[in-house]
Amino acid sequence: MILFQALLIFFILVIISRLILRLKHQEIRLIYFFKWLLFWLITIGVIIFPEIINFLARNLGIGRGVDVAIYFALLLLFYFIFYLTVHIRSLESKVTKLARKIALNKKDDES
Amino acid sequence: MKTIILIPAFNEEKTIQKVINRCQPFADEIVVIDDGSKDKTPLIAKKNGAKVFKHEVNLGLGAALITGFEAALKIGADIVVTLDADGQHNPEEVPKLVQEIKNGAQFVVGSRMKHKSKKMPALRYFYNLGANLITYLLYGVWSSDSQSGLRAFSKDALCKINLNSQEMEVSSEFFKEVKKHNLVFKEVTIEPIYTKYSLSKGKTSQGFVTGLKTLARLILNKII
Numbered sequence: 139m140i141l142f143q144a145l146l147i148f149f150i151l152v153i154i155s156r157l158i159l160r161l162k163h164q165e166i167r168l169i170y171f172f173k174w175l176l177f178w179l180i181t182i183g184v185i186i187f188p189e190i191i192n193f194l195a196r197n198l199g200i201g202r203g204v205d206v207a208i209y210f211a212l213l214l215l216f217y218f219i220f221y222l223t224v225h226i227r228s229l230e231s232k233v234t235k236l237a238r239k240i241a242l243n244k245k246d247d248e249s
Numbered sequence: 250m251k252t253i254i255l256i257p258a259f260n261e262e263k264t265i266q267k268v269i270n271r272c273q274p275f276a277d278e279i280v281v282i283d284d285g286s287k288d289k290t291p292l293i294a295k296k297n298g299a300k301v302f303k304h305e306v307n308l309g310l311g312a313a314l315i316t317g318f319e320a321a322l323k324i325g326a327d328i329v330v331t332l333d334a335d336g337q338h339n340p341e342e343v344p345k346l347v348q349e350i351k352n353g354a355q356f357v358v359g360s361r362m363k364h365k366s367k368k369m370p371a372l373r374y375f376y377n378l379g380a381n382l383i384t385y386l387l388y389g390v391w392s393s394d395s396q397s398g399l400r401a402f403s404k405d406a407l408c409k410i411n412l413n414s415q416e417m418e419v420s421s422e423f424f425k426e427v428k429k430h431n432l433v434f435k436e437v438t439i440e441p442i443y444t445k446y447s448l449s450k451g452k453t454s455q456g457f458v459t460g461l462k463t464l465a466r467l468i469l470n471k472i473i
Contacts, residue, residue: 227469230415234308238316241282241302242323 146185150178250327251277252347255320256299257313258334262288264446265334269297272332275343280320281334284313290334300324311412311419318407329407333398337447338439345437346401355406355432356423358392359399359439369441370448376460380421387467390424392436399439406432417459418466 157174160166166174184190184207192203200206254276258265265281272279281294285307295301302320304313314331321329328350332338342359349357361369362377369377377396384395400423402410410426412419427434 223469231413233306234312234415237285237304237306237308238312238319241304241316242319244303 143185147182150182150185154178250351251325252328252330252343253278253280253321253324253326254340254343255280255282255314255317255329255331256294256334257282257284257310257317257331258286258290258294259284259307259313260286260288260290261334262286262290262293264336265290266293266297268332268334268336268340269294269299272340272343273298275340275347276330278324278326280317280324282313282317282320284308284310309414309416311414311416311422314419315412315414318402318412322404322407326407327404328401329404330401331398333447335447336444337442338399339442342399342437342439343401345439346399349435349437350401350403353433354401354435355403356427356434357401358394358434358436359397360392360394360436361397361439361441362394363436363438364440366440368443370443373443376457380460380463383464383467384421384424387421387471388425388428390428390434392424392434394436395424396420397439406430413470414466416466417463418470421463421467422470 154175157166157171157178161168161171188203191206195201195203195206198206200209252275254272256265256268256272256279258281261268269279269281279299281291281299281301283291283294283301283303285304291301291303300320302316304316317331318329328347330343330346332340332343338359346357346359362374362381377394381392381395385391396417397420409430409432410423412422412426414422426432
């Protein structure tokens with residue numbers, strides 16, 4: 139195993155330990171915990187056995203295994219940006235509704 | 250017919266008193282939506298006889314107007330006129346808009362672009378022209394001044410429209426509702442007023458970057 143692989147795995151293990159801590163403090167739902175755990179375990183698998191993505195690259199006609207990793211990473215990042223945008227807008231809408239309800243229910247002399 | 254003037258305000262302690270006092274002869278009631286001001290805007294507004302509804306946090310123009318419409322309907326408005334708190338509208342022009350509603354219009358916009366004077370700064374003119382074009386392309390209704398803050402609504406129009414905008418994009422979203430509900434839409438000419446104060450406020454609230462953000466939010470509203 140080369141140093142770069144070891145460093146990446148160490149980095150991911152730190153992330154997994156944080157993930158476990160968040161679950162312990164009930165800051166993350168169980169379903170999200172398992173989703174992220176699965177994602178990071180697959181990433182460790184790919185780091186230890188890079189032939190997996192080389193195999194994928196050959197079958198997808200992309201060429202190099204590292205290109206497959208970059209394409210998938212980009213795809214995932216864009217998905218997360220979209221997901222977060224929708225999530226933030228939904229939160230924004232909830233805050234607005236709450237502030238509106240408070241504004242309308244408060245008596246004039248309280249404002 | 251009960252006419253309510255609705256003034257969304259955010260940190261407008263310098264102008265709110267004058268604006269409210271000038272509005273008083275033209276409305277049965279004045280409603281100020283304080284959008285989370287950090288200064289004395291809500292206190293001054295209340296002292297001067299306005300009914301104040303306060304957002305605990307700053308949410309944006311769209312959110313403030315929607316709260317204002319709900320408040321106005323709650324207190325029995327038949328006609329609601331919206332007007333900016335920075336003094337860039339002459340309240341003496343309110344009756345012209347109200348008259349159009351009484352004549353059967355459901356949504357009236359006070360158009361600064363139709364005024365013959367050249368008081369509007371060139372940059373603002375082109376910004377407004379671009380906004381009119383974008384509004385038309387997105388919602389299919391042409392207005393000569395889609396971004397004007399001086400507007401009037403009939404009660405039935407307010408009961409029909411369903412707005413979701415948070416910030417400045419609300420000005421364009423009105424036209425989506427005009428199209429959707431086939432509202433009777435009119436424009437009246439109003440005088441463009443640009444004071445040093447309103448121009449300095451406009452630099453932050455209506456600058457190029459804000460324009461781009463507004464456009465992005467309009468497109469996002471369209472697709473999400």
